[in-house]
Amino acid sequence: MRSVGVWFSALGLLAVLCCSFLGSAEGGKVLVIPVDGSHWLSMKILVKELMHRGHEMVVLVPESSLLMNSSEGYRTLVYKVPYTKTQLDGSFTQLQESVFVNAPAFTDLFFNVELLVNFTSFQAKGCRSLLNQQPVLSQLRAEGYDVVLTDPFLPCGPILSRILGIPAVYFMHVLPCEMDLKANQCPVPLSYVPKFFSGNTDVMTFPQRVKNNIMALVEFYLCRVMYAKFDELVSEYVEESMTYKNLLSHGDIWLVRSNFVFDWPKPVMPNMVFIGGINCEKQRPLPADLEEFVEGSGKHGFIVFTLGSMVSSMPEEKAQQFLDAFRQIPQRVLWRYTGVELKNVPKNVKLMKWLPQNDLLAHPKAKLFLTHGGSHGVYEGLCNAVPMLMLPLFGDQADNALRMVSRGIAEKLTVYDLTTDKLLVALNNIINNKSYKDKMVKLSAIHRDHPIQPLDLAVFWTEFVMRHKGAAHLRVAAHNLNWFQYHSLDVIGFLLIVVLTALWLTLKCCLFCTHKLCRKVMVKRKVE
Template identity: 40%
Template structure:
């Protein structure tokens, strides 16, 4: 990409200033979420460690990504009475298999209701288990005293499992969220105005320009999310708030009072929406220039000639796809002239072509940055989407769970992706989608435009994250950027009390006028009647 000299100069100056300001070392307590979320948090930890900060990570004994020993941080391992379900590697695979059965129509209405009841029960159980980490920490007086004595400067956390908010409140420490998702869905909905007339609700994949029916469904999903958070998730944390801080402390208000929200969003990709001064946008902060491929992989890529390469990764969830679906995908790959590198776990698909290389792991970012890669078949995870945008590679989308449907819809609306329903996938349908993306130059040109917009910033997202983390450390918080909304009751926030007062006042005035009119009109009539009598 060609840079404007002035912008480049400003970026260099800001980068130098950020490094100078961040040269002092601080003490940061980190509460991560395991799984793919850890990839993002670990990147911040490594960068903060390189900037001379001392990092302490709180993990459970069942953590499978968050290792106990690292050169970048020291860890505090909390033994829990039971494993948090979300930290079980097979949890999402099992969940996907059940979801696919429902979507394919192979289950009765009773089975459908049973599945969603089981899903809500599992969600409640996950947060009950996660809240036990707070209980175990608070019960350990020596640990809490040690944390107090360490005099941390900051708590950095992923609020997907938000127990660390209570610990930060107990230690009276400023807090920064590394966030996209919270207990009630997308993070904006708890901290910024989110009109559901044009802001799609978490879990409902629609554009920001909605029809009446879509707006009605969007509002329904919004209230459904509120109900789930109010009655399924938050009670586990509110119970702890009452137990340790008294009845006046509300968990929802603790979330709203966070100093800085590092939001993993870029409006090149996200729909425009209202925001707040303490939200910092760092979407794509994990993206970086590609490095050279391992020699064997480079040799395979070069063997593709002018046709190029298609890469595919559905993460670990591919293990949950039936062999019938993966075999349809393999059959389609076998019919294209491009070479294919497919990150695949589990049973080998049938009809696998000679042009397809199955691997258990691949350097995804480095492959996406390779000039011979022509398309990316992806499930729509946020990390993969931003890497595709960064490198300008168009996408064939196979969304499986959660926000993947919304992510790929946004990309499709921008003309940079073709999205398929995995439950209705056939080899010919998948082949047609591949050919559309490979042969229609508009997909690549649209994605390259997004890439130019995404890269054109005075300060790169990762540097912005470091600046604001250290800003909070230097100033012991960022209270001046928070609104008073977190201290307002819901009826005052929505001005329902004012609206009610105005309605009553108007009705009172109208009633008074009507009464006076009645008196004035009726008095002459009574007078005339009396005279006549």
């Protein structure tokens, strides 16, 4: 593996500095190491806000990227990667196609692991390439950053933070295998914290708890598979005996794009900062044509339909099923669709290559959000109090959907066996049954009720780490203990030995005394 990185490094294409530098000299210097794809969309919100507050932002961008093409004002530092944009897009086309034909089952877990390993292997290659580009590393070292802002979904950020000796702020939603919780020593009681892909909520029957425990055992094995490449990178570039989990444990602050309206309540750690809803933007005016279309929906209102930034097309046959359902409802539909041209598109449906999702959901006539259940979309639905019909495709989407369904603000369908009838029933049910909207309004009110806005909170903690050169006071001492010590198994063993020894000695003493007494009695009797 290393040879690939060295080879690419040998290409000698050094970082290209581009774009404007807007950071103020008075602010701090922030090195941003994001993860490509939808992950970048919400991190960008924080990056732009930090820039507006006068910090110098430098974003490390791979040469071939899915969504990180424009710099939007901050400085970017582009590095060579050993794959092309076509190869990267190819892996996603494969992903897009597979989700419309596979039946979800228990094997979902393995399917998702395979998808994940495929995606991360590309990214791990890119990371190795970057770590071999000594001139880039020297430049980063010389520039004297105050903090590394990174998404620990991929290892490059945490590794660089450690190599360069700069405190790290992590920005993420969830990590596969609950690696975030494990690395941060956060207790996860299996009796009421459901495992991902288990289909459990926080209230479980006995069989569900059995399943949850078995999933934890399976996860233990899968984690090793999933993080093998990352562990390899860490032991090669940071410290030989270090795993990715050990490395992650050095993060100062974990900005978690979640909250307890979205997630079920569970134990947390002092350095976990919940910023769910960071992408709740204010409504901006719609373009004139869209405004006319949605206003024209009358009392029936309209539906917003997108399957996220990564999946915007689908097989024609599947698309026709959607159109057949939409034809039979009085609502208008706005559909983000980039696939082959569709025939017989009904008049109440408007296909668009891109749509202003949040602004549409914020419109008072928005009746329903037809979504794949990506965390960004779910939060926009929550912020704007629009009930959802969810079609989870991969990753955390099935679990996101489960959370929303369990709260009575959404329904869920599987896209692979979707029929026009199923879709119609679900759409009519959510739109016409007042309970979905009522519960959503209540939950949305709670969701938007913060002592401080999530974006301001994220900015505060990033600046806090800059001001105090970390947040060591929030790091638990558990990091110094091994598994055996953490669970006090050595102490329990020791106390057991002490108690058993004491019992044994007492027993021996009793026996000895009884024996002595008996002998004395015997002797006395004999004498008598």
